[in-house]
Amino acid sequence: xxxxxxxxxxxxxxxxxxxxxxxxxxxxxxxxxxxxxxxxxxxxxxxxxxxxxxxxxxxxxxxxxxx
Numbered sequence: 001x002x003x004x005x006x007x008x009x010x011x012x013x014x015x016x017x018x019x020x021x022x023x024x025x026x027x028x029x030x031x032x033x034x035x036x037x038x039x040x041x042x043x044x045x046x047x048x049x050x051x052x053x054x055x056x057x058x059x060x061x062x063x064x065x066x067x
Contacts, residue, residue, distance in 0.1 A: 003055045004063030010051060011036055 014036045022029035043049040047065070056062050 002061045002063035003052045004065045006055055006060055007049065007051050007063075011040060 015033055018029045018032040018036070022033070039049070039051075043052075052063075
């Protein structure tokens, strides 16, 4: 498993959990969903993703997309 695949899993989990929390707990959790989406968009333009840096620091094999 490399950082690219792991990031898609983490982003997907963040979005699904925050959507569930927005339905069950408070609609304010949608702000977290927006933050995750905005981070994904900026990473697609810049190639920089803080989550990728964290995963590499934790020992996950680097992927092709984020350095």
